[in-house]
Amino acid sequence: MNKAKSWFKNRVCILATMHKKEKVMASLLEDKIQMKVIVPDNFNTDQFGTFTREIKRLGNQTEAARFKAQKALEITGETLAITSEGSFFPHPSIPFVSCNRELVLLLDTVNEIEIIATELSFDTNHSHTSIQTVEEALSFAKKVGFPDHGLVVMSRADPEKSEKIFKGITNKKELIDTVKITLNSSPENKAHIETDMRAMYNPTRMKVIAKTTETLINKILTTCPNCDVPGFDIVDTKPGLPCQMCHFPTTLIKSEVYQCQKCHHQEIRDYPNDLKYADPMYCNYCNP
Known part of the structure; x- marks a missing residue:
């Protein structure tokens, strides 16, 4: 184990x-x-x-x-x-x-x-827009993956100025009815529609x-090699990955510093992802 x-x-x-x-x-x-x-x-x-x-x-x-x-x-x-x-x-x-x-x-x-x-x-699919018609609402809904993804409708983008916020809209009839209610109650005949970003x-x-x-x-599952505490993790990175052409240090990451949050043991691990050289396009000497 x-x-x-x-x-x-x-x-x-x-x-x-x-x-x-x-x-x-x-x-x-x-x-x-x-x-x-x-x-x-x-x-x-x-x-x-x-x-x-x-x-x-x-x-x-x-x-x-x-x-x-x-x-x-x-x-x-x-x-x-x-x-x-x-x-x-x-x-x-x-x-x-x-x-x-x-x-x-x-x-x-x-x-x-x-x-x-x-x-x-x-x-x-995070998105939002202002609408003035049901057709515009349906067009927006289609672009963001409705009805698999829920929607939110309110009278204004600022929730503090909206009389009511309709959340979790997941079917066409509900969307149409909600948009009509919101538009009819808006002095400017506008509504705000956005994706419902709640996970469910x-x-x-x-x-x-x-x-x-x-x-x-x-x-x-990554434990400290010194005291076995879980969560032995990266706390810092060091640049200097050498250019593949001239070996001049670049700003790309060469090393990652791991540290235990309990005993503070540290390890420096070179070449993350087994990348030992940087593409010359990232080199200030080869590609100034």
């Missing part, structure tokens, strides 16, 4: 979600880590922030996930929790392309460790959550 599994085997793990994330997370955690995953009843994760923005996220992405895990342990009396938190934002280099950054966090209060995994994906209404996001959970599992 992997040494990390002995830390978690048969322990109750609270999965802090109200959006059905257990559908893609629970079996992975139970099969590969052998913990017993339980979703608490009536656990309201909306208190930590909503995608529709009427409740602002509590802290940054990591802090919000940590707050959820801590609250779940507080109300259940357990000692092990896993939670996830998603963010959507424009790609830093391609502003018109949306990205999905998922974060999954494990909190173990018995052993006083926290392990975090993240994934950045361009595979997302967004199978594309669910896939990214599953992938992030697998990344977390791999981190859990």
Whole structure:
């Protein structure tokens, strides 16, 4: 047995979600880590922030996930929790392309460790627009994968100025009726429509959550070579990967620094992904 599994085997793990994330997370955690995953009843994760923005996220992405895990342990009396938190934002280099950054966090209060995994994906239907007709709403819906993916309709993009927010729309009649109601109640005859990014209404996001959970599992199973604590992970990177043509150091990563969060043992591992040389296009000497 992997040494990390002995830390978690048969322990109750609270999965802090109200959006059905257990559908893609629970079996992975139970099969590969052998913990017993339980979703608490009536656990309201909306208190930590909503995608529709009427409740602002509590802290940054990591802090919000940590707050959820801590609250779940507080109300259940357990000692092990896993939670996830998603963010959507424009790609830093391609502003018109949306990205999905998922974060999954494990909190173990018995052993006083926290392990975090993240994934950045361009595979997302995250989108929104202003509409004035039912036809425009249906056109938008078709582009974002409706009805498999749910929609949100509100009178204005700013939820604080919207009289009502309609969430979880998953069939055509409901969409048409909701758009008509919203347009008729709007003085400007406009409505705001967007993708519902809650996991249970967004199978594309669910896939990214599953992938992030697998990344977390791999981190859990990576133990410190000095003290066997799970979560021996990268804390820093060092540039300097040599150019394949002239061997001049480039800005690409040459080494990764791993560190244990318990004993602080460190290891420097060269050439991530077995890449020992950089393409000359990244070299300031060969390609100034």
